[in-house]
Amino acid sequence: MPAGLWAALGPLLWACGLALQGGMLYPQESPSRERKELDGLWSFRADFSENRRQGFEGQWYRTPLRESGPTLDMPVPSSFNDVSQDRQLRSFVGWVWYEREVTLPQRWTQDLGTRVVLRIGSAHYYAIVWVNGVHVAEHEGGHLPFEADISKLVQSGPLSSCRITIAINNTLTPHTLPPGTILHKTDISKYPKGYFVQDTNFDFFNYAGLHRPVLLYTTPTTYIDDITITTGVDQDTGLVDYQVFVQGSEYFQLEVCLLDQEGKVVAQGTGGRGQLQVPNAHLWWPYLMHEHPAYLYSLEVRLTAQTAAGAVSDFYTLPVGIRTVAVTEHQFLINGKPFYFHGVNKHEDADIRGRGFDWPLLVKDFNLLRWLGANAFRTSHYPYAEEVMQLCDRYGIVVIDESPGVGIVLVQSYSNESLQHHLEVMEELVRRDKNHPAVVMWSVANEPTSFLKPAGYYFKTLIAHTKALDPSRPVTFVTNSNYEADLGAPYVDVICVNSYYSWYHDYGHLEVIPLHLATEFENWYRTYQKPIIQSEYGAGSVAGFHQDPPLMFSEEYQKGLLEQYHLVLDQKRKDYVVGELIWNFADFMTDQSPRRVMGNKKGIFTRQRQPKAAAFLLRERYWKLANETTYHLSAVKSQCLENSPFSF
Numbered sequence: 001m002p003a004g005l006w007a008a009l010g011p012l013l014w015a016c017g018l019a020l021q022g023g024m025l026y027p028q029e030s031p032s033r034e035r036k037e038l039d040g041l042w043s044f045r046a047d048f049s050e051n052r053r054q055g056f057e058g059q060w061y062r063t064p065l066r067e068s069g070p071t072l073d074m075p076v077p078s079s080f081n082d083v084s085q086d087r088q089l090r091s092f093v094g095w096v097w098y099e100r101e102v103t104l105p106q107r108w109t110q111d112l113g114t115r116v117v118l119r120i121g122s123a124h125y126y127a128i129v130w131v132n133g134v135h136v137a138e139h140e141g142g143h144l145p146f147e148a149d150i151s152k153l154v155q156s157g158p159l160s161s162c163r164i165t166i167a168i169n170n171t172l173t174p175h176t177l178p179p180g181t182i183l184h185k186t187d188i189s190k191y192p193k194g195y196f197v198q199d200t201n202f203d204f205f206n207y208a209g210l211h212r213p214v215l216l217y218t219t220p221t222t223y224i225d226d227i228t229i230t231t232g233v234d235q236d237t238g239l240v241d242y243q244v245f246v247q248g249s250e251y252f253q254l255e256v257c258l259l260d261q262e263g264k265v266v267a268q269g270t271g272g273r274g275q276l277q278v279p280n281a282h283l284w285w286p287y288l289m290h291e292h293p294a295y296l297y298s299l300e301v302r303l304t305a306q307t308a309a310g311a312v313s314d315f316y317t318l319p320v321g322i323r324t325v326a327v328t329e330h331q332f333l334i335n336g337k338p339f340y341f342h343g344v345n346k347h348e349d350a351d352i353r354g355r356g357f358d359w360p361l362l363v364k365d366f367n368l369l370r371w372l373g374a375n376a377f378r379t380s381h382y383p384y385a386e387e388v389m390q391l392c393d394r395y396g397i398v399v400i401d402e403s404p405g406v407g408i409v410l411v412q413s414y415s416n417e418s419l420q421h422h423l424e425v426m427e428e429l430v431r432r433d434k435n436h437p438a439v440v441m442w443s444v445a446n447e448p449t450s451f452l453k454p455a456g457y458y459f460k461t462l463i464a465h466t467k468a469l470d471p472s473r474p475v476t477f478v479t480n481s482n483y484e485a486d487l488g489a490p491y492v493d494v495i496c497v498n499s500y501y502s503w504y505h506d507y508g509h510l511e512v513i514p515l516h517l518a519t520e521f522e523n524w525y526r527t528y529q530k531p532i533i534q535s536e537y538g539a540g541s542v543a544g545f546h547q548d549p550p551l552m553f554s555e556e557y558q559k560g561l562l563e564q565y566h567l568v569l570d571q572k573r574k575d576y577v578v579g580e581l582i583w584n585f586a587d588f589m590t591d592q593s594p595r596r597v598m599g600n601k602k603g604i605f606t607r608q609r610q611p612k613a614a615a616f617l618l619r620e621r622y623w624k625l626a627n628e629t630t631y632h633l634s635a636v637k638s639q640c641l642e643n644s645p646f647s648f
C-alpha cells in the first residue's frame with residue numbers, strides 16, 4: 001500500500017486489528033510445545049563473485065553447500081566479520097550463505113497434528129531461507145525475528161533430517177533501515193574494475209550474519225498464535241486486559257489464569273479477551289524505585305480445540321508486569337510516580353562475535369548496569385535480542401525501545417518506499433515487544449535530518465501509526481537538530497536530545513558546557529512544553545590515557561565533561577528534564593575513519609567491559625539519584641547505602 005494511503009487508512013486498519021497479522025510469541029517449551037536450538041557450527045560461504053549472484057545462478061540451496069565449493073565453519077549466533085583471518089571477509093558486502101543439517105525427532109515428522117516452525121532470531125540484513133532446497137521464507141530487516149511453518153515440508157516424506165540454507169545480504173540502500181548507499185568507484189585508473197564500497201551515515205560497524213539464536217519449535221496445529229496484554233491500576237487493584245489469538249480452528253475454548261510469584265492463582269478468565277482484576281496487586285517497579293522491583297506474574301493460557309483428529313490442547317505462559325506509564329508536560333510517570341531515567345545507551349557489540357548474541361556477555365552487562373545503579377537504557381540504534389528484553393523485565397531495567405531508523409539523512413530515505421518499510425518495522429517491533437513491562441517508550445529513529453522538508457510528514461505519519469499500534473506507550477524519536485528547525489518534534493511525547501558540547505566543537509573547552517546546555521534545554525522546553533531526556537552526551541577516552549589538566553581522549557577529560565553536564569542536569573531535573581543516558585555504555589566498533597581509534601571510545605566501560613574513571617563517577621551519581629527518587633522505602637535506601645560507593 002502506498003504510504004499516503006497508509007496515512008489515511010493505517011489507523012483504521014490497526015484499530016480493526018488488521019495490520020498486526022500473525023503473532024511472534026517467544027518460542028517456549030510447554031506441555032504442548034518443544035524447542036530444538038540450532039546454535040553451534042554452520043557451514044558458510046561468502047559469494048565473492050563479481051555480481052555476487054553466483055550462489056543463485058549455481059543454486060547453492062539445492063544441494064549441500066560443500067558440493068558447490070569450499071566452506072568455512074561459522075558459529076551461530078555471531079557476526080561473520082571478525083571470526084576469520086580474512087580481511088576481505090571482514091568488510092564483505094553482498095550475499096553470504098549459511099547451511100545446517102538438522103536431525104528431527106520422529107514425532108515431528110510423523111505426527112500431522114504437530115506444527116514445526118523454523119525461527120530466525122535475526123539475520124542482518126536481507127535473508128532468504130530454504131529447507132531441503134525449497135524456498136520457505138524471505139525477510140527484510142536485520143534486527144527482528146521471522147519464522148516459517150515447515151510442517152508440510154518435513155512431514156511430506158520419510159525424512160529424519162532436513163537441510164536449512166540461509167542466504168543473507170548485508171547491502172544497505174537508501175530505502176533499508178538503517179539506510180546506506182553503495183558507492184561504485186568507477187575511475188579505473190584508481191580502482192579495480194567493478195570496485196564498490198558500502199557507505200553509511202551511522203557510527204557503528206555494519207556487522208552481519210545470523211546474529212541471534214536460530215531454532216525449531218513445535219506447536220499443535222491449532223495453537224495460541226498471539227497474546228496482547230495491557231495493564232492498568234485502579235487504586236490497589238491491578239487490571240490486566242488480555243487478548244488471545246488462535247490459529248488453526250474456529251472451535252476452541254480459552255482459559256487464562258494469572259499466578260503470582262508463589263504460584264497462587266490471583267485471577268482467572270475465559271474466552272479470547274477480557275479483563276483480569278488483581279486485588280492488592282504487586283506492581284512492576286523499576287530497579288531501585290521500590291524494595292521489590294520487577295514483580296512479574298505469570299499468565300497461563302490454555303487452549304482446548306476440537307479438531308477432526310480429536311481434542312487438542314496448547315499451553316503458553318507469558319510473564320506479566322502490572323504497571324502504568326504516562327507523560328505530563330514535565331514528568332514521565334511510572335505507576336503515577338515521577339520516574340527519572342538514569343542510565344545508558346548500549347550497542348550489541350563485543351570482540352570477535354561482533355553483534356552476535358552471547359549469554360555470558362549479556363549477564364555481565366546486566367551485572368554492570370546494576371553495579372552502576374542504572375535504571376534504564378535505550379536500545380540505540382536498533383531492536384535488541386528478545387532475551388535482552390526478558391532480562392530487563394526481570395531486573396526492572398526500563399527500556400526505550402528503538403527502531404533501526406538511524407542514519408536517515410538523504411532525502412531519498414524519506415520516500416514513500418522508505419516510509420512504508422519503516423511502518424512495517426515498527427509493526428514488527430511492537431508485535432514482538434508489546435508485552436514487556438520494561439518497555440516504556442518507542443523511539444522510531446535516531447538523529448534523522450528532521451529539519452528537511454519531508455521529515456514533517458514522515459514523522460507525523462510514523463508516530464501516529466506507532467501510537468495506533470500501541471496506544472499504551474509514548475512515542476519519540478531522538479534528535480540532534482535545532483529546536484526551531486525540527487519538523488518532527490511537534491509529534492513526539494517526550495523530547496529526546498543528543499548533544500556533544502566540547503567534543504565535536506569547542507574542543508577542550510569544558511567551561512562552555514553549562515551555558516550551552518542550559519540555553520538548549522530552555523529553548524526546547526519553551527517551544528514544546530514536553531519533558532526532555534538528555535538521550536546522549538559523552539566524550540571519547542582511551543582507557544589508560546591520563547592527563548591532568550584534562551586533554552581530549554584522556555579519562556580525566558571524559559569525566560570532566562560529564563561533570564559539566566551534571567551541573568545543568570541537576571538544575572533542570574527539578575523542572576522538566578526527566579532523564580540522562582550516557583553515550584555509551586561500552587566502547588564499540590565502527591567503520592574505519594581518522595575520527596575513530598579502533599572504534600568509538602565513548603564507553604564508560606571498555607569493549608571488554610572494564611570500567612574507566614567515568615564509570616566510577618556515574619556510579620556515584622546514579623546511586624545518589626536513586627536514593628533521591630526512591631519513594632521513602634527504607635529497604636531500597638539501605639540497598640543504596642550498601643551498594644553506594646560513598647555515604648549519603
Ligand code: BDP
Nearest residue numbers: 203446447480498536600602
Ligand atoms: C551520536 C550518534 C551515535 C554516535 C555518537 C558519537 O547518535 O550513534 O556514536 O554521536 O559520535 O550523534 O559518538
